[in-house]
Amino acid sequence: MTKQRNRRYWMVIPVVTIIILLGLIFHRTWQNEQRVHKTNTAEKIRIVTSLAVYGEMAQAVVGDQGQVQSIINKASVDPHEYEPSVQTAKAYAQAQLIIANGAGYDAWSTKFAQANTQAQKLNVGTIVGYHEGDNEHFWYQPTVTKAMMDPLVDKLSALKPASRSYFQTNAQRYIKTIQPLAEKRAELTKQLKGKSVLVTEPVYDNALAGLGVHDLNPNFAHAIEAGNDPNPTDVLAWNDAITQGQVAFVINNPQTENAVTRRAVKKAQQFQVPIISVTETKPDGKNYLEWQLGILEQIEEALKK
Ligand SMILES: [Zn+2]
Incomplete structure (x- = not known):
């Protein structure tokens, strides 16, 4: 009897312990869930993008509800040559919204975006309706900023539904701030009617198309973009266009210059053809408006x- 009671007594202890432990575990889990839930509402949305120009747009829309990390955020880095680091991979893995330029410009960014199955994603190429062979420097398209706003609002609202109207207001405000660009473009389009230009690399072609400007020698620019030397016929055609006074100005991408483009630019300078410097990446310390307006003012x- 005593033996049996003892045995029962010893059996009771583990069961009670297990129940207490389970209770504690459930309670802890419940507390953690509460905590996680609370942090999520207060926590900032983590946004990662390849290019600082899209980072600015995303930050403008997300406001204080999110934090943007732009991977290429220095003018000294040529995005065509960029190789991602382990830190970059980590940032993409932890992102809740990923923005890639697309169209092969930042193939690594698209790849990391695919790997993060949990994140919301935006591909600018898809947004602007890119087709194979189109110019992939989408941030120079006059309509890109407007085109980005609704997709940004939608993706951010999917992460924080309660903030939708806040995101919408931010988007409208951002569009208003860049309004001077549309006005300057309209003025210049009138002045540029019938004018032709030369281009060392097709970085600014989307903007030139918007201004209605004709590039006299696209082969030259495409060879440079592909990392090749333009063929001698195209170099001759470049020089002829300069010497015959057909060129209103030259667009030079200093991030992709080489011996051939330097000679081509020098030729233009000898004949007093203005050189307009246009970079792939946003210059340090300038916002999108200042950057784009600066280029248009150089053209003016x-x-x-
Ligand atoms: Zn380029």
């Missing part, structure tokens, strides 16, 4: 000469 100056 060039037309006065």
Whole structure:
């Protein structure tokens, strides 16, 4: 009897312990869930993008509800040559919204985006309706900023549904801030009617198309973009266009210059053809508006000469 009671007594202890332990575990889990839930509402949305130009747009829309990390955020880095680091891979793995330029411009960014199955994603190429062979420097398209706003609002709202109207207001405000660009473009389009230009690399072609400007020698620029030397016929055609006074200005991408483009630019300078410097990446310390307006003002100056 005593033996049996003892045995029962010893059996009771583990069961009670297990129940207490389970209770504690459930309670802890419940507490953790509460905590996780609370942090999520207060926590900032983690946004990662390849290019600082899209980072600015995303930050403008997300406001204080999110934090943006732009991987290529220095003018000294050529995105065509960029190789991602382990830190970059980590940032993409932890992101809740990923924005890639697409169209092969930042193939690594698209790849990391695919690997993160949990994240919301935006591909600018898809947004602007890219087709094979189109120019992939989408941030120079006059309509890209407007095109980005609704997709940004939608993806951010999927992460924080309660903030949708806040995101919408931010998007409208951002569009208003860049309004001077549309006005400057409209003025310049009138002044540029019938004018032709030369281009060392097709970085600014989307903007030039928007301004209605004709590139006299696209082969030259495409060879440079592909990392090749333009063929001698195209170099001759470049020089002829300069010497015959057909060129309103030259667009030079200093991030992709080589011996051939330097000679081509020098030729233009000898004949007083204005050189307009246009980079792939946002210059340090400038926002999108200042950057884009700066280029348009250079063009405006060039037309006065
Ligand atoms: Zn380029």
